[in-house]
Amino acid sequence: MAEEKKQEVEELTEVEAAEAPTTEHDEETEDIDIPEVSEVEELTNKFNEMEDKFLRARAEIANMSSRNKNEREQLVRYRSQDLGKKLLPAIDNLERALATEVTDDQGASLKKGVEMVLESLNVALKEEGITEIKAEGETFDPNLHQAVQTVPAEADVKAETIVNVLQKGYQLHDRVLRPAMVIVAQ
């Protein structure tokens, strides 16, 4: 035991002697080495964290970009929804006014003017993507039509067929602005 210990000490001395010829040098190398290993680790961790934050930010940019593109497209596509909806009663009233029978030239001229206005309103709505919902003769679709009355289906009319339209419905692209009010055979 004692011998072994002695040998160990000798070996250590040898190693020390080989690795560090001067005491000064020894200390210096230790001082530099130990913090550097942990500094490297620390820096690597910091870098990895920062890289992770950067990659998340880049993903967020990509998400924002596609989300915003989508939002803009939706806003443009449905931009006429509010004004379009508000015009529907005006169109109803013009159509009702046209049902008035006129007896003289002045009345006929007024009626002609109203017809032209109605025509131009419908063109403007169509250009913005607002169209009348098909109803009469179609199969009833609760997404597009609102049944306000039913009549018994007869031999030449199948059940669930719309037999009459009480108020026109309108849709903006795929969105219903107002369902058609209809009478359905049942």
Place this chain on the structure above:
Amino acid sequence: MAEEKKQEVEELTEVEAAEAPTTEHDEETEDIDIPEVSEVEELTNKFNEMEDKFLRARAEIANMSSRNKNEREQLVRYRSQDLGKKLLPAIDNLERALATEVTDDQGASLKKGVEMVLESLNVALKEEGITEIKAEGETFDPNLHQAVQTVPAEADVKAETIVNVLQKGYQLHDRVLRPAMVIVAQ
């Protein structure tokens, strides 16, 4: 070929240096220290670059966010511009139709209907931010009015005053949809 050879030579030199540290101690310490210091430097540089990229990405996110908010607000604010513009001729025509003199009850009823429609159209436009441009009696403003005729200014009418409106102008918030066509005193 030449490059490969050069690299081979460099590798050999490195191996030699690593395998034979014994000749001078100073060199040995340098051999150990230099890679570590440069590793720290390299990592620090990599971290700084990554941090810079992250900060730029974060700034870009902030910019995108405010730019998109602004774009959305503009799209919503002026969404009725196109449909609104297309409605103006219809309103002109309805107003013209109302100038027709009617002689019987049917004509009067038709006219009453048209008046109501016109009223509802103007309400719908106003709700969307579309209003008539003030013109008659106002001072001529080339941003809002288009002079199609001038008359000599008289004692009770100052120069540059609008004395008559030939066609109404409309604006959507601060944007002119159509200038008013006017006659100006000069």
